[in-house]
Ligand SMILES: Nc1ncnc2c1ncn2[C@@H]1O[C@H](COP(=O)(O)OP(=O)(O)OP(=O)(O)O)[C@@H](O)[C@H]1O
């Protein structure tokens with residue numbers, strides 16, 4: 001469930017595509033525009049998170065999927081209060097990484113989803129993509145972080161799994177933004193993500209203002225010089241966005 005009135009933005013994509021770079025730049029740009037932003041990442045920088053981050057050789061398949069999910073539930077303890085403070089939480093890797101990497105590891109997609117459907121759902125998943133050979137070159141220049149990135153042709157395989165994860169999340173009603181970072185400078189990638197976040201934030205604010213109007217109409221009939229019907233659509237908005245906390249539409 002999306003907590004509070006902040007935004008949870010997940011920066012996703014194959015290893016070496018530029019997620020960490022984008023997360024840092026997006027957070028800095030948001031702050032420079034006077035918006036409250038918090039950068040975070042998964043696995044988290046906790047004992048549990050480090051077990052996953054540094055344990056990709058030791059832990060595989062279902063065990064890794066559960067380890068990552070446990071870390072994600074714990075991460076909620078940091079994310080939820082930030083959302084309640086109205087902050088924009090920018091997270092380097094989140095649910096799509098599990099759908100891509102754990103499925104790549106042979107775990108059933110539905111099992112990964114089962115582990116993840118009760119964590120705080122992102123308001124926006126940014127799928128940073130790139131041509132596999134371009135990503136491969138970035139990885140070679142920077143160095144691999146994990147066994148997923150060390151295998152020959154890993155970028156090709158990862159790109160396919162992330163594309164599948166995006167499709168899956170869209171079907172579940174998640175909002176997914178695709179950004180191709182193949183031949184685009186990191187600053188430009190970050191600016192396009194920030195533009196999408198700012199638009200989404202405005203949508204949320206307009207939606208909240210609309211809801212406040214509906215509440216005013218309900219509590220003070222005629223206060224806006226009109227009768228005070230609660231339209232089906234308005235009632236639906238409240239239930240859909242905040243009721244069961246399901247993912248917001250694409
Ligand atoms: N848009 C870009 N254009 C060119 N190079 C980039 C771009 N974005 C990032 N890079 C470079 O590519 C390399 C990988 O970037 P980064 O570490 O941000 O990727 P990542 O997706 O977070 O990787 P990982 O999943 O392995 O942590 C770094 O050397 C970074 O400077």
Ligand SMILES: Cc1cn([C@H]2C[C@H](O)[C@@H](COP(=O)(O)O)O2)c(=O)[nH]c1=O
Pocket residue numbers: 015042043052053056064068093094095096097098099101102145146147148
């Ligand atoms: C969130 C998440 C992470 N992982 C793995 C993938 C990598 O080996 C590390 C993260 O390190 P990086 O520097 O960001 O590449 O954790 C995973 O397997 N599944 C996940 O959901």
